[in-house]
Amino acid sequence: MHQPVVLITGASRGIGAATALLAGARGYAVCVNYVNNKAAADAVVDAIIIGGGKAIAVAADVAVESDVISLFETVDAKLGPLTALVNNAGILEKQMQLAQMDVARLQRIFTTNIIGSFICAREAVKRMSTNSGGSGGAIVNVSSVAARIGGAGEYVDYAASKGAIDTMTIGLAKEVIDQGIRVNAVRPGVIYTDIHASGGEAGRVVKDSIPMRRGGRADEVAQAILWLLSDQASYSTGTFIDVAGGR
Template sequence: MIARANSFMMAAYFEPWTDTLMNTPNSRPVAIVTGASRGIGAAIAERLAKDGFAVAINYASSAGAADALVAKIEADGGRAIAVRANVAQPADVRRLFDETAARLGQPQVLVNNAGIMKTATIADFADALYEETFDINVRGTLNTMREAASKLANGGRVINFSTTALALNLPAYGLYNASKAAVEALTRVFAKELRGRSITVNAVAPGPVATELFLNGKTDEQVRHFASLPPLQRLGEPADIAGVVSFLAGPDGGWVNGQTLRANGGLA
């Protein structure tokens, strides 16, 4: 019964992409997830694979982790490939899309998870930090959206990543917040630029999530403090964010467009 229900769901989801799927090697819808070798990105890749997607796991440097995730997804009956690409480099992004199409089929979903979060006060930030933050968080998102404009299937989904830190105005988060505010602005504009193609463009803005990236360098007291802030009184888990992405990527999210979903347990 469960298998039949899943087959029905995916068959319904395939409908907007019938022409594309005729040329898809493995007859699964295809998703690209950037920065997917670990943390939230890895959880998203696993969730989309369970939802029936073939997943291109993009990574910049963590080849071992990306390959291990591919092996895990395939051991669970899914389909995945690992593709190394620096999203800040246009040529790398073109290759990411082209390799995905060649090996899996035309992508229908783009998840822009790749990003960095390094803090410094406005008085003390280094020029190199500005360039790194905006290269990955903003230029990287722009590069992938530019490719998606011509290479994503009609009826597809673009899911960008912002942050709940935007609403908190914390000291030392100025550069990071500015880069994510740009992502939210780009999300709204791109949703309107894709008029007529039935492609939705949204952003997810997580609150604090218990990943290695977040926990590293924090004391137990600091972690408890962040966990106490949401009314739900816990840190988010990568699976919480993956569930939101799954909704936006799936058929039930088809009427949500040009929005930012703040997945933060009520923090802000």
């Protein structure tokens, strides 16, 4: 029995890093993908290895097709057959209303958040599909509760990109289930991570809008992701777990 291998995009910080650490502790060989912050990615890898696990860090921008292809080929060569993908890499930009958004911003958001996830899913399916000699596997897409509530006045573009991920999750799940691949998603709410610094709100947690009256932790999202990847979720595909404190 081969050690299960998981590739987690955007895994140097936040939800991705928490998922990588938990996956390493659960026995996965982990590829920690990052774009720029090599030191942070290496720290995640070191923590997994110190805990007795196996991990590598690989730089790749999911918005660049050649980077993604190289990323997957590195996993093939260094970790072995891929069994799981977590499409976690995503960006948001400064809060503003749609009327102020320029095309360059929209292209950045949609290219990373949508096209990046599509390309990564494509490469994962090619490897895991029983139609092409793979042994099946699981994909978990990291969406957002914003896909349901719209991100008005802040990030309608980000919310829309996650809406696309929700639709892709449903469609791809139906497309590949007979190839031994399950596809699911988690929808985090407001989580204590670095991503909101990108939107100008480093301390963002809007407690008044959250029934549970607190923000979530990255490890709480990671637990849901690992469950969906696991055999415990063997009858779940095309489904969503909201980790959003009741929003």
